[in-house]
Structures are given as C-alpha cells and as structure tokens.
Amino acid sequence: MSIHNGDIAAAFDEIADLLSIQGANAFRIRAYRRAAQNIRGLPHEIAEAADPASYEALPGIGADLAAKIAELIRTGRLAALQKLRRQVPPGLRDLLGLPGLGPVRVRALATALKIKNPADLRRALAAGRLAQVRGFGPAVRARLEQALERAPSEALKRMPIAQAAEYAEPLRRFLAAVPGVERAEIVGSYRRGRDTVGDLDVLVCAPPTVDPAAALRGYADLGALNAAGRTKASGVLRNGLQFDLRVVGSESFGAALQYFTGSKEHGIRLRQRARARGMKLSEYGLFRGQRSLAGPSEPDVYATLGLEWIPPELREDRGELEAAERHELPQLLERADLKGDLHVHTRATDGHDSLEDMVAAARAAGLTYVAITDHSKYLGIVRGQDAGRLARQCDAIDALNERLRGFTVLKGAEVDILEDGRLALADTALAQLDVVVIAVHSHFDLPEAKQTARVLRALERPHVTVLAHPSGRLLGEREPYALDFERVLSAAHERPCYLEVNGQPLRLDLDDVHVKAAVEHGVLLSIASDAHSVGQFANLEGGVRQARRGWARKGDVLNTRPIAQLRKLLRATRR
C-alpha cells in the first residue's frame, strides 16, 4: 500500500488531537497541525520523492517530523502515534468535535468521570453527573445535550458552493440594501472559492449608527438569530445554513475583508509577518503602535506588508505569500478567457436539450466552439450511443457547421473506461471524432493498483484527448476512487492528453490540489461544463474558480485557445 499525503496529514492531525488531550505543549501541537495542513496542500506526493532528506525542505517540517514521514512511508506505521493511541482512549478524540469541548474539558471529563467516548458522556449527562465537574455549568451541559441528540453527520456537513451561492447572494443583497450600509460581502471560504462551504461569513461595512443585525430580523429566509450584538451576530437560515455576521466601519473594512476571508493559515502567516516588522494586524487594521498604517483597503494591507494583493482563491498558505513577495503571483485564469467547452451532452443521450439548442446556448455563453460529447453505449448509461448512432450524430454536426458562422461544433464522445481499461467504443469509431473524452463511470471500488492500471491502459488508446472528472468524486455523496494520481499525471504528460476540471457543482473534479499538480507538470487542463441542459454552461464558472484555486493561468488551459490552435493541440494527442 502506498502512503499518500492525506495519510501522512491524517496521522499528524491525530497526533495533534491526542497530544492536546494529554495537555502537551500547545506549540508542539500546533507544529503537528501546521505540518498536516501544509502536507495536504502539496501538489506532489511526498512518497514519490527520491530522497527522504528532501522532506526537511518542506514548510513546517524539521528533523523530527521528517523522520516520522520517512517512518510512515517505509513501514506504513508510526510508533509515536501507536504509543499515543495506547495512552489515550480512542473515543476521546470523537469528543473533541463537540461544541464547547476542547482539549481541557475533554481531559476533565476523562479524569473526573472516567468518560471515554460520546456514549459515556451521554450517560453521564442523563445521570446529572456533569454538574460536579469544574467548567461544566448549565449552559455547557445544555449545548452538549443538544449536540449529542443531533446526528453528528448533519452538523458537520458542508454545502457545495454553487448551492450556497443561492442563499448567499440574496442575503448579501438584503444586507447591502439596509439603509446606511455601505457594503456587504460574503467572505470566508465562499470568497476563496472553495468547493464546499461550512457556513456563510458575511461582512458588512456600516457606521456605528446602523444596526444591520437588527435589520436581519426582517429577512424572510432567516431561520433563527442567535447571538446578536451590533457588530457581531450569528444565526441560521431556514435551510439550515449557518452564518456569521460581522459589522465594521469603513476605516477597517479592508483589514476586516482580509481577516474574515482567511484562510486561517494564510491569516496567521500574515499576522506573523506584521509582527516581524514591528506592526500589528487585526480585523481593525494594520498598526504600528497606535498609528494606523492601513485599514480601509485590502490591497493596502498587503502592500504595507510588502506583498502584492493576493487573489482570495490562493489564500491557503500554499506558497502564495512567498510568490507575492517576489512579485511572482500567477496571472490567474478568468472566465472570459474561455473560448470553448469540450464536454457537453444533448438529448441524444442523457441531456435535456437538442444539439441546436445546446450550440445556441454555448454561443450565448460567449464561446466560439463546443464539443458534443454524448455518452457511449454501456451498461448503466441511459441511451448511450453505439458506433452507428454516433456516426449519424457526426453527420448532423457536419450539416450544422455548414450553416454556422464564427462558431465551430466539434465532434466528440464521452467514452466509458471499462473495468479492464478497454474503451466502450472501437478505435475505428473514435477515429472520426475531434474530441474523445474518456471517463470512469463504474467499478469505483477497485483497489488502487487495479484502478490505476485501468486508467493508464485507457490512456494508451490511440484517439484519447481528455480524461474527464479524473477522481470520480461526488461531493457529499461519493469519495474519489483509489488512484495513483501521480502516475496518471505522468502518463498524461508523456502521451500527451489533457485533464478535465469538471465544473458540475457536485464534481469540481480535478480538485484544487490536483489542478496545481497538473499545472506544475505542464499538463493542460480542459475546463468543462459537462452541461446536460442549456442552463448548465454556468458550470464553467465553477470550473474556472476551481482552476484558479490550483494556480492555473490562461496558458495552462486547453480551451482558452482559439479554434485553430485548439485543433493543433487536439491532433497532438492522436497516435
């Protein structure tokens, strides 16, 4: 079994949790957490590095953690972690996630009442035994009772960003329209363009005479307003989405925008930087002593710290501060850069709209070409096309192209990768196409070696141009299948072929980390809507956001090329 970055990060996170329950030095714990976070964001697999000595060059990894990484990769286990697991009952870690329970209170429960897991806690609460423990007043007990009643999965569930947007934008508009409010922005992971959001962070700019939180009571979609001061409130929308509201004056708006956009790690790095320069950064501004150096404008906050303004999508502490310091931030891809879309369905298979309507919608979306990629015939795919129907669709496309001016329809298919790595359509059928998108739609649970061999074998086929939704994940529904992405990336680079960033709200696949890996390997990306109806070209925006989070520039993306250049790049994949 090979060790992935996620495994290493998970091990370090677990060590951090267990150490915190033991009451270890807080900075030591933080070192483990930072290391885990950094490792998760790496665009390459640590285990693939030739030389274990290189681990120490990674940010936040010193001699000790480098040795632990080496041990984990070599043996698949970590003695230090196993020792901790023997010392700390496993259920205690589950308690850490409950509201109001940090390491100190968890430790108090374990020592005072011998509580070892959530079930113990539930019994102790019911028996009224918690009241005798210091730090567990009536309010804390009530919150715990509530939390234990709720299904834990529900409380932790994150919402896909496209879905969150349907609630975020009306909320933002409502607040922006409150008399006296100067600006309202959705910040947090939403502004950073993460694939999912846990809650909405809303920042409002208003003078002290205005009380936006009070105005929120009149918001139709409000479920409940909890803590509601003038400058800080939190609540929940009717659909269950949590939100936090902060209100600041215009003198602080830029600093607050920075602060509440996060990420946490990015913010910490920024405040460290301020401190090292004798300044102090908070949501109220950047100060030297009492003197304010920056505050109203977010770019000024960065500039005063010697940094270029960093686009929110990059603010994950994955090297953006260093790049900003050297003026080497990438010029990120923008939606307007996209000239076409290479993954689109019609009602010939599982789409809702006709070829003509999809083409018209693509034009309306500002594109100049589109590839029609209906499904190949295969088990489980409704009305998939065989070679005969595909040939007739190609004729229809030829005829349509005759009538079109300034727009090109490319002939394509989304072809299933069978369990053994063969494709669901014969090479002869694929030879007539401009774009061959291949994808896994079945047998998601193969072991990693088999799944990887399957995809690699499919990539060997002569007419393949794009590997679609390479991880197969569906947010909140299906985990990525086990795949050695590093090897797929190398194969794609060598072949060459292109990797898709699927913009469907539940896919967003590749994810940000894999996009960055592809960019660094020089593998071009295809930002695709995977539209199944005329409205779904809007998915392209999600794909662009995801690609930006992976540091993609215009030049890193296949479908920013004008049609003539695109055709050249497509031909380069043929064998």
Place this chain on the structure above:
DNA sequence: GCCGTTTTCGGCCCGACTGTTTTCAGTCG
C-alpha cells in the same frame, strides 16, 4: 516541534465571546 529582518534559544497570531468565575480560562473563528 519549528525556526531566524530580534533570536541556534526563546519565542511562537489576534480578538471576541461565553460561562463560570470573582479576575479569567477555554473555546471559537
């Protein structure tokens, strides 16, 4: 446990709120 525009030792981000307290620890974002 990491790391150096103050440092190879001694620091390590910031502020608010909550609840439980008699002045603040713990949690949260």
